[in-house]
Amino acid sequence: MNCRGFWEQEPGGLDHLNVDHLNECPACAASYGRHGELAWRLRVLGAEMRHVAAPARVEKKLLAAFRSQSGFAPTPRRMGWAAPAVWAAAVAATVLAGFVLFHSQQPQPGHRINGRKTIELAAVNPADSADPAAAFAEGYEDFIPLPNAERIAPNEQVNMVRVEVLRSAMIPLGYAVSEEHASDTVEADVVLGADGQARAVRFLGEATNF
Amino acid sequence: MNGPDTDEELLIRIHSGDEQAFVSLYRKRQAAIFRFALHMSGSEAVAEDITQEVFLAVIRDGCGFDPARGTLSGYLYGIARKLMLRHLERGRLDVTLESDLEATALPELAVDDDPLVELTHREGLEALRRAVLALPRRYREVVVLCDLEEVDYAEAAVVLGRPIGTVRSRLHRARALLLEKLTKERHTRPAVETLKPVRCMV
Numbered sequence: 001m002n003c004r005g006f007w008e009q010e011p012g013g014l015d016h017l018n019v020d021h022l023n024e025c026p027a028c029a030a031s032y033g034r035h036g037e038l039a040w041r042l043r044v045l046g047a048e049m050r051h052v053a054a055p056a057r058v059e060k061k062l063l064a065a066f067r068s069q070s071g072f073a074p075t076p077r078r079m080g081w082a083a084p085a086v087w088a089a090a091v092a093a094t095v096l097a098g099f100v101l102f103h104s105q106q107p108q109p110g111h112r113i114n115g116r117k118t119i120e121l122a123a124v125n126p127a128d129s130a131d132p133a134a135a136f137a138e139g140y141e142d143f144i145p146l147p148n149a150e151r152i153a154p155n156e157q158v159n160m161v162r163v164e165v166l167r168s169a170m171i172p173l174g175y176a177v178s179e180e181h182a183s184d185t186v187e188a189d190v191v192l193g194a195d196g197q198a199r200a201v202r203f204l205g206e207a208t209n210f
Numbered sequence: 211m212n213g214p215d216t217d218e219e220l221l222i223r224i225h226s227g228d229e230q231a232f233v234s235l236y237r238k239r240q241a242a243i244f245r246f247a248l249h250m251s252g253s254e255a256v257a258e259d260i261t262q263e264v265f266l267a268v269i270r271d272g273c274g275f276d277p278a279r280g281t282l283s284g285y286l287y288g289i290a291r292k293l294m295l296r297h298l299e300r301g302r303l304d305v306t307l308e309s310d311l312e313a314t315a316l317p318e319l320a321v322d323d324d325p326l327v328e329l330t331h332r333e334g335l336e337a338l339r340r341a342v343l344a345l346p347r348r349y350r351e352v353v354v355l356c357d358l359e360e361v362d363y364a365e366a367a368v369v370l371g372r373p374i375g376t377v378r379s380r381l382h383r384a385r386a387l388l389l390e391k392l393t394k395e396r397h398t399r400p401a402v403e404t405l406k407p408v409r410c411m412v
Contacts, residue, residue: 034389035382035385035386035389038385038388038389039357039385041334041335041338042338042342042353042357042358042385042388043357043358043360044335045335045338045339045342045358046357046358046359046360048335049245049249049358050241050245052241052244052245052248053240053241053244053245054240054241054243054244054257054258054261054262055258058240058244058258058261058262058265059233059236059237059240061262062232062236062262062265062266062269063229063232063233065266065269066229066232066269067229069269069270
């Protein structure tokens with residue numbers, strides 16, 4: 001077999017060559033070796049680039065396209081703890097904004113300071129607020145109506161959320177807060193009216209021990 | 211505990227509107243498609259566009275995948291290849307030696323010096339990458355698939371729509387062309403590299 005015959009016996013099939021010719025022809029043997037080494041180096045190059053992938057924006061665009069396809073409703077995702085956290089953050093912002101707005105209102109110091117002992121330590125069960133009319137009635141004495149907030153209507157649906165607020169937010173409600181604790185955060189339960197506005201609040205735990 | 215879903219199972223779920231299935235399939239297959247397009251085009255922007263188009267085709271209901279004709283991976287490569295051909299035709303980027311090489315090229319038989327001596331470090335791999343990019347398209351795609359992405363010959367044959375013997379033949383000739391290019395590059399480079407800086411006499 002000559003050189004041409006050797007290379008053409010199986011077109012391109014280096015793995016299938018009759019290698020007897022290589023023992024007779026150093027040139028073909030060298031060429032064969034170079035092809036093998038090149039193949040190996042190509043694989044090294046491929047391996048070195050194995051980490052290369054499409055940028056993240058491609059996935060985002062494709063997901064948007066997937067969702068916009070007719071009949072393709074996005075699969076509901078479990079929100080886990082994220083939903084209440086986002087909700088609480090939103091409510092906290094609302095409450096804080098409300099407190100700031102009402103800051104100029106004259107509180108009722110005597111009543112509120114005396115009210116410390118009524119702070120409830122137990123966790124709040126939102127189901128407890130099923131009777132909206134009772135928000136400031138019996139069983140809810142520990143809630144402080146927010147200044148200028150509307151009273152809860154008898155049949156109004158209310159929600160209760162737990163938020164974290166700066167301790168300084170307690171000042172307009174009549175609590176004495178020392179300067180050094182003003183930037184601390186405290187937990188509070190906030191009653192929201194059907195309109196989403198905060199109506200009443202109660203501070204939890206050791207919130208008033210300062 | 212169930213194992214991970216197969217590509218085919220994911221595809222069925224995708225077409226029933228399962229977003230997570232789409233994300234799973236995309237994350238499983240996107241990198242190979244992106245690299246294929248990148249090796250073929252030399253452009254990240256083009257590779258990005260082609261990857262996006264390939265998976266948009268998957269999103270479309272009835273994208274045409276037939277499990278009897280091959281794997282989903284091969285099918286995706288096939289879409290990417292068609293898009294790449296379209297891109298190359300449109301941009302006239304494929305101006306390398308596309309002439310009758312397939313019919314006339316013979317393997318180099320004896321070369322005095324070994325171009326692979328140069329390929330012992332990163333610069334060598336970069337030279338090799340450039341040489342691959344400079345190959346005519348029909349050889350480049352087979353090198354990218356079989357050597358760089360290690361797709362087996364049978365699947366490459368499906369992707370390219372050619373018999374497996376043609377894949378082997380093209381691969382062999384592609385490697386011969388690569389060796390030729392690397393040899394040429396090696397012979398031209400020393401002319402520059404031998405220019406040594408000299409001391410400046412003021």
